[in-house]
Amino acid sequence: MEFDQLIIGLAGVIATASPIVFAVLGETLTERAGVINLSVNGMILLTAMSGFAVAATTGSVLLGFAAGMLIGALVGAVVAFTSITLRQSQVAIGFVLALMTRDLAYYLGSPFTGQNGPRVPPAPIPLLSDIPVVGPLFFDHDLVVYLSFILIAVTYLWLFRTAPGLVLQGVGERPASAYVRGVDVNRQRYFYTILGGALVGLAGPAYSLSIKAGWQGTISGLDGIGWIALAITIFGGWNPLRAATGAYFFALLQWLSLVLQPVLTGIPSQVLQVAPFPLMILTLLLVNFGSTEWVRRRLSALPEDQRRAVNALIRRLNVSPPSALGTNFRKQ
Amino acid sequence: MLKDARVGGWGARLIGIGLALGFVALILLATGAPPFQAISLLITGAFGSTRKIVDVIATSVPLLLATSGLLITFAAGLWNIGIEGQITLGAIFTVGALRLFVDSGAPPGVAILVGMIAGMIGGGLWAALAGLLKIYGGVNEIFSGLGLNFVATSATIWLIFGPWRRPGVGSMSGTEPLPPEFALPQLPDMRISAWAVLLSLLGIALVYILLRGTYIGLKLKATGRNARASFVLGIPTSRYTLVAFVLCGLLAGLAGAVQVTAVYNRLIPSISSGYGFLGLLVAMLINYQVIWAIPVALFYAALIVGSIQLPIQLRLDSSLAGVLQGALVLFVLIIDGVRQRLRERG
Numbered sequence: 001m002e003f004d005q006l007i008i009g010l011a012g013v014i015a016t017a018s019p020i021v022f023a024v025l026g027e028t029l030t031e032r033a034g035v036i037n038l039s040v041n042g043m044i045l046l047t048a049m050s051g052f053a054v055a056a057t058t059g060s061v062l063l064g065f066a067a068g069m070l071i072g073a074l075v076g077a078v079v080a081f082t083s084i085t086l087r088q089s090q091v092a093i094g095f096v097l098a099l100m101t102r103d104l105a106y107y108l109g110s111p112f113t114g115q116n117g118p119r120v121p122p123a124p125i126p127l128l129s130d131i132p133v134v135g136p137l138f139f140d141h142d143l144v145v146y147l148s149f150i151l152i153a154v155t156y157l158w159l160f161r162t163a164p165g166l167v168l169q170g171v172g173e174r175p176a177s178a179y180v181r182g183v184d185v186n187r188q189r190y191f192y193t194i195l196g197g198a199l200v201g202l203a204g205p206a207y208s209l210s211i212k213a214g215w216q217g218t219i220s221g222l223d224g225i226g227w228i229a230l231a232i233t234i235f236g237g238w239n240p241l242r243a244a245t246g247a248y249f250f251a252l253l254q255w256l257s258l259v260l261q262p263v264l265t266g267i268p269s270q271v272l273q274v275a276p277f278p279l280m281i282l283t284l285l286l287v288n289f290g291s292t293e294w295v296r297r298r299l300s301a302l303p304e305d306q307r308r309a310v311n312a313l314i315r316r317l318n319v320s321p322p323s324a325l326g327t328n329f330r331k332q
Numbered sequence: 333m334l335k336d337a338r339v340g341g342w343g344a345r346l347i348g349i350g351l352a353l354g355f356v357a358l359i360l361l362a363t364g365a366p367p368f369q370a371i372s373l374l375i376t377g378a379f380g381s382t383r384k385i386v387d388v389i390a391t392s393v394p395l396l397l398a399t400s401g402l403l404i405t406f407a408a409g410l411w412n413i414g415i416e417g418q419i420t421l422g423a424i425f426t427v428g429a430l431r432l433f434v435d436s437g438a439p440p441g442v443a444i445l446v447g448m449i450a451g452m453i454g455g456g457l458w459a460a461l462a463g464l465l466k467i468y469g470g471v472n473e474i475f476s477g478l479g480l481n482f483v484a485t486s487a488t489i490w491l492i493f494g495p496w497r498r499p500g501v502g503s504m505s506g507t508e509p510l511p512p513e514f515a516l517p518q519l520p521d522m523r524i525s526a527w528a529v530l531l532s533l534l535g536i537a538l539v540y541i542l543l544r545g546t547y548i549g550l551k552l553k554a555t556g557r558n559a560r561a562s563f564v565l566g567i568p569t570s571r572y573t574l575v576a577f578v579l580c581g582l583l584a585g586l587a588g589a590v591q592v593t594a595v596y597n598r599l600i601p602s603i604s605s606g607y608g609f610l611g612l613l614v615a616m617l618i619n620y621q622v623i624w625a626i627p628v629a630l631f632y633a634a635l636i637v638g639s640i641q642l643p644i645q646l647r648l649d650s651s652l653a654g655v656l657q658g659a660l661v662l663f664v665l666i667i668d669g670v671r672q673r674l675r676e677r678g
Binding site for chain 2: 038082085086087088091092093095096097099100102103104106107108110111224227230231234271274277278280281284285288289290291292293294
């Protein structure tokens with residue numbers, strides 16, 4: 001019985017991670033192209049609200065997801081236009097949009113607060129869902145969760161195994177070289193900022209039509225998730241597989257904080273709930289500190305053999321962002 | 333930061349403001365609300381009576397303190413998104429210090445002074461943490477700041493439901509109110525403390541002097557403009573990064589202390605009230621020029637006070653104020669960009 005509950009809990013972790021998976025995959029693609037879209041938090045709220053509103057009005061869950069993707073793409077387009085064409089700071093524009101789209105969600109969503117609406121029906125996959133352990137974990141969900149599995153694989157293969165994926169890597173790492181080779185850098189950036197926005201736009205409806213069905217305004221419990229998604233994107237080292245792993249890890253921590261609460265009575269529940277955030281900072285610390293000034297200076301003082309060992313360790317931990325991330329590209 | 337391209341762009345700025353108002357009007361039209369009435373209520377709703385004007389000034393105090401701190405971190409080229417947590421820690425430290433004085437017999441003035449200083453220390457420490465993580469850990473301040481904001485919020489909730497619980501059962505309404513004499517004295521018949529207003533004006537004045545007329549300010553700005561060049565030229569950029577964080581944290585902590593001593597008189601779950609993020613918007617809208625901080629902070633405070641009337645008079649959600657506050661910055665940024673593009677072409 002204990003074991004069954006564990007499986008059910010872990011299946012829940014996989015399901016609740018799926019909106020975060022959409023968001024980190026979208027942000028990974030956008031940042032790979034050299035653009036940072038900081039507005040993810042507001043985008044998730046706005047697309048959750050509009051996805052729910054459209055689905056509740058039309059009765060079609062599919063249209064709800066389409067609306068979410070469309071609005072996500074639109075916000076991506078605004079980020080692309082202001083940062084690429086108008087060369088304004090990507091951080092500034094993203095931050096403003098993060099706040100504005102959040103309030104827009106609360107304002108426009110107020111008539112829909114607490115209403116009943118459709119939700120994505122469960123869709124256990126025949127035969128596969130009957131396999132012990134693996135079945136309930138991976139094949140007894142709804143289409144949203146299966147889509148998140150598919151998109152992880154597609155994004156990974158697209159980025160590392162296809163010609164356009166190679167171009168994308170080049171645009172983020174060496175835009176000037178990509179340009180010399182005939183790539184329209186800014187067009188690529190537009191494309192991936194809009195595509196990434198559309199993927200983030202899946203996250204909102206994934207919440208409001210499946211994982212946390214409904215729209216509850218400010219108490220929907222979705223405020224903050226987008227900021228976490230941004231941190232997970234870095235944690236994932238701009239690699240779709242690692243980013244998805246980060247999303248599952250985060251969902252696992254949140255679940256553990258709920259489950260362990262009655263066991264660890266000495267620790268207040270608020271401390272457990274917030275545990276993922278210090279861990280996230282710690283992870284960023286681990287992957288980044290090797291490249292800081294003072295560590296470099298210390299290292300150069302070490303004897304040769306020790307230095308080599310430490311360097312190797314740091315290199316294993318280190319993830320480096322796309323070199324051109326956050327910068328504008330101008331043709332000379 | 334592209335300052336010369338922006339100075340004198342008053343016409344452009346007005347166009348930006350007009351577009352933002354037009355954008356909000358479109359949203360209102362689309363939702364079947366009366367656009368003119370709603371926007372004018374939002375702006376004028378704050379000036380209907382002396383009492384409301386006083387509310388606006390009181391609301392602008394923590395916002396102005398947050399903005400003045402952020403002008404320092406912006407000058408040093410830092411995105412101090414962790415300011416919300418710094419305000420929160422300021423409030424926690426202030427409440428913590430004031431609780432020590434309950435039933436101590438010490439004069440309330442001393443208690444308040446110690447409480448305010450404790451708040452500044454709390455904010456400064458939380459900001460220093462973000463600074464140290466950046467300098468010694470290579471962690472971008474945006475992400476450490478976000479994480480620390482969450483930690484600060486849950487620390488508040490833990491205190492409210494744990495050690496500082498109200499006698500009986502803890503509730504989201506906050507801790508037990510502190511003795512009334514631990515609140516900053518208010519003007520007769522008005523919900524405003526002259527001390528708090530004075531502190532916020534002092535804060536912005538100090539930042540103005542710091543950035544305009546001091547050696548430290550100059551080095552901070554040099555670090556912000558070009559960290560690598562400054563480092564090569566002998567400025568210890570790490571130290572100035574930390575200084576910027578701590579100074580901002582002190583002011584943010586003071587904002588938190590004001591939230592306790594002039595507004596709530598206790599610790600509540602969302603004690604920072606979003607003033608930190610709003611301060612980031614104000615700093616962006618004034619293009620990091622200190623002299624504009626006071627009028628724009630007052631205007632943003634007016635929008636907050638005006639929005640309280642929205643649900644009452646027009647049955648509209650008060651979050652409309654946030655939409656306008658964001659849209660203003662968005663469209664001013666867009667118009668700035670358009671102007672620069674046009675200049676390049678022409």
